[in-house]
Each structure stands twice: as structure tokens, then as C-alpha cells.
Amino acid sequence: MTLRPSTAAIALLLCVQSLHGSALPAVSSYEFTAYRMQQYNLGQHKYGCRGAIVVAEARSAEEPSLTRRCVIMKVEDFTTEKYSEAQRQNAAAILILLPQNISSIPHNAVESFMVSESETLLMETLMPVYVAPEDEQLLCMYEEVKQAAATRTSSIFVRVLRSMVTATAFQILVINNAPIKATNDNAIITLEGVLLGAVEDAPTIVIAAHYDSYGLSPWLSYGADSNAGGVTILIELALPIHCKITKFNLMFSLTGGGKYNFLGTKRWIEENLDHAESSLLHDNVAFVLCLDTLANGDELYMHVSRPPKPDTPMQSFIQQLEEVVSSRFPWVKVGLVHKKINLVESTVAWEHERYSLRRILGFTLSHLEDPKSELRGSMLDTMSKVDFRKLKRNGIIIAEALARYMYNLSDKDIQDSRISSLMSFLTSVPRATQLLDKEPSHILLVNSLEHEFKRYLLHVHRHTFRQDKRDPDITFFDQMSQPIVMYRVKPAAFDLFLGGCIAAYLGIVYYAIQNFGFLYTKIKAAVKTKHH
Structure with missing residues (x-):
């Protein structure tokens, strides 16, 4: 019984070291180019997305809550229903990953995407929609946010523990924050x-x-x-x-x-x-x-x-x-x-x-x-x-x-x-x-x-x-190609958890120092008893 304070301190120290050793880097970034959805005015009719700025956390389309999140989808995932749901929940943006080899997409998925694409192009939206060619880093992000969405079906305790200790968040940021401008000189x-x-x-x-x-x-x-x-x-x-x-x-x-x-x-x-x-x-x-x-x-x-x-x-x-x-x-x-x-x-x-x-x-x-x-x-x-x-x-x-x-x-x-x-x-x-x-x-x-x-x-x-600049037949807009940075970070809950662990560790150390004489006497007595 007398070894509990020191044993607890050592165990907590090992736990904190283990967390530091297994955690991903606190902040790492990856820059890529994404291409914005069509935006044009044909006569008096407006088409496409009218937004470009994105500062949001990446989430899978399977997540129940998409509000102020950047929804990550593959071509196979994109449907009119999911697009409409993202709009209904006021998602910050949608990022679609396009395969390098289009022939690798199943035929039924191609047909489904084309139908959804044509329906989407008829709508006007303020939500930025981007398309980026797939690469290893983006596919890694997609798999991780998809796995995070899958854990939503777990118990509350498991979800909270994963969020605090193992989860990784991805922050999507459009570097260019200049306003979109119309171009009538095409x-x-x-x-x-x-x-x-x-x-x-x-x-x-x-x-x-x-x-x-x-x-x-x-x-x-x-x-x-x-x-x-x-x-x-x-x-x-x-x-x-x-x-x-x-x-x-x-x-x-x-x-x-x-x-x-x-x-x-x-x-x-x-x-x-x-x-x-x-x-x-x-x-x-x-x-x-x-x-x-x-x-x-x-x-x-x-x-x-x-x-x-x-x-x-x-x-x-x-x-x-x-x-x-x-x-x-x-x-x-x-x-x-x-x-x-x-x-x-x-x-x-x-x-x-x-x-x-x-x-x-x-x-x-x-x-x-x-x-x-x-x-x-x-x-x-x-x-x-x-x-x-x-x-x-x-x-x-x-x-x-x-x-x-x-x-x-x-x-x-x-x-x-x-x-x-x-x-x-x-x-x-x-x-x-x-x-x-x-x-x-x-x-x-x-x-x-x-x-x-x-x-x-x-x-x-x-x-x-x-074009007649006073009354153009068609008006296009700029910023159709954008540099985007993906930041890989731990969620805020992890910082709180880690802070709590450090505070507990320091508390135990402080207690041990304040009661060093008492602890030393107990340990010495225990050692003598063991030798006899």
C-alpha cells in the first residue's frame, strides 16, 4: 500500500511518454492545387458556386453533422442527395477527389456521377465546391476522415477516448482570400x-x-x-x-x-x-x-x-x-x-x-x-x-x-x-x-x-x-484554380487531455516532494522488512 503514490507517478509518466511517442506531428501541412466549380452568368441567369474561401475542418460525407465543415468525397461518393444535404447543413465547402485514371471508376459510378454533375451545374450555390486530382496525401486524408466517421457508431466512451487520444483532424485552408471578380473580356x-x-x-x-x-x-x-x-x-x-x-x-x-x-x-x-x-x-x-x-x-x-x-x-x-x-x-x-x-x-x-x-x-x-x-x-x-x-x-x-x-x-x-x-x-x-x-x-x-x-x-x-461590357451575353469569374493547404493537427480535446495528464503528474510529484520524509521512512521500513 505504501508504494501507491510512486507507482502511480511512474505509470502516469510512462503513459504521457507513450502518448507523445505514438501521436502524429502536432502540425504538418501539405499544399495542393484544386479547381473551383463553374461560375458564370448567362444572360440574367446565374450558374455555379459563388464562393471560394475555405477555412474548415475536413469531414467525411458519412458524418451526421457537416455544419461549417469541408466535406471530402470521391467521385463514387458524390450524389445529388449528398450535395443537397451538405447545402442544407450549411457545410463550409465540398472537395471532390478525381482519380488520375478515369477508366478505373466502375461504369455505374461514372453514370451516377455524370447525372449528379449535370444536376449540380444547374444550381446556384454560395458553398465553394472544389475538385482536386487524387494523390497519396489526399487519399490518406480521405481514408482517415472516413474511419473517423465509422467510429460514430461506437459507444460514447470509445468516441470520446478516441477523439482525445488518437484522432487526427485535417484543416483545409484556401490560401487566396481575395474576392472573386467578374471577367467580361473573354x-x-x-x-x-x-x-x-x-x-x-x-x-x-x-x-x-x-x-x-x-x-x-x-x-x-x-x-x-x-x-x-x-x-x-x-x-x-x-x-x-x-x-x-x-x-x-x-x-x-x-x-x-x-x-x-x-x-x-x-x-x-x-x-x-x-x-x-x-x-x-x-x-x-x-x-x-x-x-x-x-x-x-x-x-x-x-x-x-x-x-x-x-x-x-x-x-x-x-x-x-x-x-x-x-x-x-x-x-x-x-x-x-x-x-x-x-x-x-x-x-x-x-x-x-x-x-x-x-x-x-x-x-x-x-x-x-x-x-x-x-x-x-x-x-x-x-x-x-x-x-x-x-x-x-x-x-x-x-x-x-x-x-x-x-x-x-x-x-x-x-x-x-x-x-x-x-x-x-x-x-x-x-x-x-x-x-x-x-x-x-x-x-x-x-x-x-x-x-x-x-x-x-x-x-x-x-x-x-x-463581349459588350455593358450588356455581356456571358460573364465568367476568376479564381478557378486555387492553391489549398491541408493542415494535419490534433483536435483541441487532445490538448485538454494531455494538459490534464501533465497537471496530474505534476500534482503527484508535488505531493511526493512535500511528504518526502514520510515517504522515505515508509519505503525504508518496507525494505528492511523485506530483508528480514
Whole structure:
């Protein structure tokens, strides 16, 4: 009994030393780059997240309480329900971890994320939403906050003990605390190239595609299927045609701003019809062929604003296209989708609708039946989702249908290596509209497309459309790429617990010093008794 004070002191000392030895560093930091969710105004409508500053503790989406916390999710975790719940609880922010290899994500998880992504992009929120590519440090943080959430099902005693002794907290901090600013100086660039026919007053065929991409975060939107595939086929169509004499004028158009109500197409049409003294769009336009999302699928839909009338150029071309499919690729489903333009709506669904509004007949070719398909705007639309055989097949179908219509002969020369290199080049950088005239690598991409046009087409023009700063069609915002610091710290409860242990230890030492004579006598007597 007389050894209890000293024994307790030694045990407590060992406990404190053990805690110090097993605890993680009190403060360690890791800096990474995250990309903010889309933020733009289209006319009077506002989209995306309007917040950027984050100073909050990281928590798993499985936690019951998310108020003033930064919610960490993987792509597989992200759903509209969890996003809405984070908003309802006034979460400080959401950080989504994007895998380096998109093909590693299960197919059903990809589809689920794309649906949630498209629904999220239609909402406006003050809560900052960031996306960061996965790495070892971020995955470690994700696993630890997920394990912490799992302990919520344990008893209260276990939870409190873990929180005080073993738990590690992660503090997420956005370094840049400057206010978000609007940018109205973005340029939308449209490239135009022409091959004139051999006869005067020849009818004109317009072949168009938009080259920009769209997704939850502009910096992570590569748009492989939508619409690098359409751009690749358009450039491939110019290759065999440029060296042939034809009775048609051919006008090729690569437009910017396609993901934002086809603003580049709208401005280009206005410039040709309302401001140019002479333009091929003024004269005899046979039809407009728009190419959109053609890098996958065994379906080929022709989207029209009004059904083509018999014996018209557009109907003749559609018949040629159907004959090519039935004779060479009978397993491909071909369909005509008729959708009237709703003049009440402020946005259009397909590029050909911009021409239809100016009474120019046209249609869009796509493997998608629904214009609102989530595949048309997703971060997960990468090269891993492209089927090169189907992209080449669709290119052959369109090229041969055009050759039959214009020359009455078959032309199907499309090289695998060429479409592969074009697709790799187009998806080498994100092609979000707000980046294309700001970053050197993005400017180089547009310049390279212009160079491709000049190789095969004549009368190549580059149209640069600036916003009216007093009444812009679209307004973007800055701070889309942010440096973020993750601090790894012990929770405040651990400091209280450790302080209590130290206070108890010092109390025992103080007691031992004050009663040293009494303790010494007792210990000496105990030792003598043991020897006897």
C-alpha cells in the first residue's frame, strides 16, 4: 500500500511518454492545387458556386453533422442527395477527389456521377465546391476522415477516448482570400474556311462543329466525345475534299462558346448575315451539317427543327447517309429526331437551331438521342471513354454520304493514326471557353486548329468576338484554380487531455516532494522488512 503514490507517478509518466511517442506531428501541412466549380452568368441567369474561401475542418460525407465543415468525397461518393444535404447543413465547402485514371471508376459510378454533375451545374450555390486530382496525401486524408466517421457508431466512451487520444483532424485552408471578380473580356473565336465550287452561284454546304468543352470544373473538362470527336471528323472531311473539284461551295466552321448557348455560332451567323456585304450564307445554302458527340455508340441520330421536305438537298443527303449505313454498317441504328425550337426558352439545344432561327435549314448528327444527356458536359468525358473504331466508322459514314451526294462516288479514306493523333491533341488541355484565350497552351491549341484549316481550305478567316461590357451575353469569374493547404493537427480535446495528464503528474510529484520524509521512512521500513 505504501508504494501507491510512486507507482502511480511512474505509470502516469510512462503513459504521457507513450502518448507523445505514438501521436502524429502536432502540425504538418501539405499544399495542393484544386479547381473551383463553374461560375458564370448567362444572360440574367446565374450558374455555379459563388464562393471560394475555405477555412474548415475536413469531414467525411458519412458524418451526421457537416455544419461549417469541408466535406471530402470521391467521385463514387458524390450524389445529388449528398450535395443537397451538405447545402442544407450549411457545410463550409465540398472537395471532390478525381482519380488520375478515369477508366478505373466502375461504369455505374461514372453514370451516377455524370447525372449528379449535370444536376449540380444547374444550381446556384454560395458553398465553394472544389475538385482536386487524387494523390497519396489526399487519399490518406480521405481514408482517415472516413474511419473517423465509422467510429460514430461506437459507444460514447470509445468516441470520446478516441477523439482525445488518437484522432487526427485535417484543416483545409484556401490560401487566396481575395474576392472573386467578374471577367467580361473573354474572347470567343470562330474559325471559318471555304472551298469554292467550280460553277458560279453553286449551292453551299456548311459543315460545323463547336470545339470547346464543359464540366463541373473548367480546368478538368477535356471533352473527348463532346466535342473533340466532332472536330476530328470535320477536319478529316476537309482532307479528301480539298483536292477535288465540286459543284458545291463548302464552308467549314469551328465555333467557340458552344457549351454556352452556342454564342460563337450566333455571333458568326450575325456577322455573315447582318454585317458582311457578301457571304456564302446570304446565297443558296443547301443545308448545314453540325457534328456533335460522335466518338461512341452504335446509334446515329439526325436532330432537326423541322422534318425535311421531299426532293430537297437536305432530304437527299439524309437518304444517302441512310443508304451508306444500311449497306456497310447495318447494325448501326439511324433515327430522325424532330424537336421544335421553343422561342420562350433562352437557350437552344443543338447548334443547328442557331441556323434554323435564321431560316437556314440544318441538322445535327450525334450518337445521343436526348439533347440534355449528361454526356455532353462532364469532367469524366475523357479519352478513356472514346471508342476509336466507332469514331472512325461515323467519320466514314459521313464522308461517304457527302461523297455520294456531291460526286456520285464513294470516298472513305480515313486513317486510324490521324484521328488518334487529332483526338490526343484536342484532349491534351481542357478546352473550357473561359481558358481558351488566357492560357498559352490553350491559345496554341486554337492556333493549331487554324493552321489545320489553312492546310486544306482556302479563304480561312479567324473571327474574334468580344463581349459588350455593358450588356455581356456571358460573364465568367476568376479564381478557378486555387492553391489549398491541408493542415494535419490534433483536435483541441487532445490538448485538454494531455494538459490534464501533465497537471496530474505534476500534482503527484508535488505531493511526493512535500511528504518526502514520510515517504522515505515508509519505503525504508518496507525494505528492511523485506530483508528480514
